[in-house]
Amino acid sequence: MQAILVTGGCGFIGANFIRFLLEESDFTGRIVNLDKLTYAGNPLSLQDLAARFPQRYTFVKEDICNREGVARVMDAHHVDTICHFAAESHVDRSIVRPDDFIQTNIIGTYNLLQLARERQERITLFHHVSTDEVFGSLGDTGFFTENTPYQPNSPYSASKASSDHLVRAYHHTYGLPTTLSNCSNNYGPYQFPEKLIPLMILNALEGKPLPVYGDGRNVRDWLYVRDHNTAVWAIMQRGRRGETYNIGGRNEMQNLVVVHTICDLLDEIAGRLPGHQSRRELITYVKDRPGHDRRYAIDCTKVERELGWKPAESFETGIRKTIQWYLDHKDWITSVRSGDYQQWIKQHYG
Ligand code: NAD
Ligand code: DAU
Numbered sequence: 001m002q003a004i005l006v007t008g009g010c011g012f013i014g015a016n017f018i019r020f021l022l023e024e025s026d027f028t029g030r031i032v033n034l035d036k037l038t039y040a041g042n043p044l045s046l047q048d049l050a051a052r053f054p055q056r057y058t059f060v061k062e063d064i065c066n067r068e069g070v071a072r073v074m075d076a077h078h079v080d081t082i083c084h085f086a087a088e089s090h091v092d093r094s095i096v097r098p099d100d101f102i103q104t105n106i107i108g109t110y111n112l113l114q115l116a117r118e119r120q121e122r123i124t125l126f127h128h129v130s131t132d133e134v135f136g137s138l139g140d141t142g143f144f145t146e147n148t149p150y151q152p153n154s155p156y157s158a159s160k161a162s163s164d165h166l167v168r169a170y171h172h173t174y175g176l177p178t179t180l181s182n183c184s185n186n187y188g189p190y191q192f193p194e195k196l197i198p199l200m201i202l203n204a205l206e207g208k209p210l211p212v213y214g215d216g217r218n219v220r221d222w223l224y225v226r227d228h229n230t231a232v233w234a235i236m237q238r239g240r241r242g243e244t245y246n247i248g249g250r251n252e253m254q255n256l257v258v259v260h261t262i263c264d265l266l267d268e269i270a271g272r273l274p275g276h277q278s279r280r281e282l283i284t285y286v287k288d289r290p291g292h293d294r295r296y297a298i299d300c301t302k303v304e305r306e307l308g309w310k311p312a313e314s315f316e317t318g319i320r321k322t323i324q325w326y327l328d329h330k331d332w333i334t335s336v337r338s339g340d341y342q343q344w345i346k347q348h349y350g
Pocket of ligand 1 (some may be wrong): 130
């Protein structure tokens with residue numbers, strides 16, 4: 001792996017992945033970050049890297065649905081590896097308007113697979129980043145394993161399931177060297193504040209209502225984003241080609257417990273809000289998400305056993321770091337919320 005094309009590198013997980021590769025890992029090659037810069041892509045998250053790693057980091061604004069454009073990037077930079085994060089990622093948005101999910105997650109992935117197939121003598125790996133949501137919803141017990149049948153319930157998870165099947169088919173039919181990971185809910189720095197954890201942190205900080213869907217007892221398995229990325233890197237380096245790996249944090253929690261933890265930590269770190277005993281008073285129960293999956297829980301024995309991966313953070317340590325990051329990065333928050341960065345994108349990238 002000398003030249004990795006990272007798609008969606010200006011999003012939450014992709015930005016953390018690129019930082020991890022350049023700042024912390026044993027990778028010595030080049031990274032080309034290809035991102036369309038949708039509302040969720042923020043070049044500010046990686047603004048310092050071009051100057052710090054001029055020979056090793058390049059950003060290109062491009063849409064994975066534009067096959068000719070992506071082909072030019074792959075050839076100009078002699079890409080030999082693809083790590084595919086780019087996607088429309090928010091379930092609520094997919095329920096309101098699935099169109100972009102179908103285009104980017106399915107057609108975009110298909111384009112990348114075709115381009116990789118056409119360059120198969122050069123491509124050493126296509127790693128596809130996917131989600132545990134493809135497996136559907138669990139009852140009170142049990143875990144998703146790599147053998148759990150797919151049963152996606154939202155337009156988002158159906159589009160990701162579709163892309164997973166294409167990746168599998170390209171390995172099976174054409175022998176494309178692929179790996180695939182299905183991961184649980186990530187949290188950490190640079191996450192767009194539409195997702196549960198950053199939304200709750202920012203609203204709680206400002207004394208705004210904390211909208212909890214339904215009864216708040218839906219369960220997610222939380223994983224600190226750096227731990228996700230160390231697993232992705234381990235799979236890319238040592239994972240068996242054609243295999244899928246589940247990644248999870250063994251941190252199953254009800255949404256209400258997550259929100260209570262954020263409220264209590266903010267009361268401790270930032271001080272109580274005037275007129276409030278506790279930020280928990282801000283919790284507001286709202287209408288449930290249609291088709292809301294009840295419980296996700298990942299069995300990640302395979303990646304632990306085969307590749308020796310294990311998460312470094314517990315939920316307690318990871319959530320403290322995350323809250324502190326949001327407290328320390330008010331400029332980033334202001335920019336993503338104000339839409340200023342969309343103007344900045346126009347100025348810099350047209
Ligand atoms: P995100 O929404 O924060 O970022 C997505 C990035 O993809 C953005 O930078 C966006 O500009 C880019 N993008 C979107 N459409 C594009 C297109 N057509 N062409 C090029 N770039 C495009 O998403 P995230 O949370 O960082 O998720 C990254 C990947 O990980 C996704 O594939 C998602 O399905 C998967 N995943 C996410 C989680 C999670 O908890 N966030 C968990 C498991 C798997
Ligand atoms: O499981 C992996 C998936 O995790 C990823 O594939 C998705 O890209 C990612 O967005 C995430 O999906 P979720 O739907 O689980 O994440 P979200 O942060 O939107 O919601 C987490 C839980 O919190 C879910 O049960 C819905 C609930 N929720 C969410 C929001 C935004 C609320 O109760 N209130 C809210 O305001």
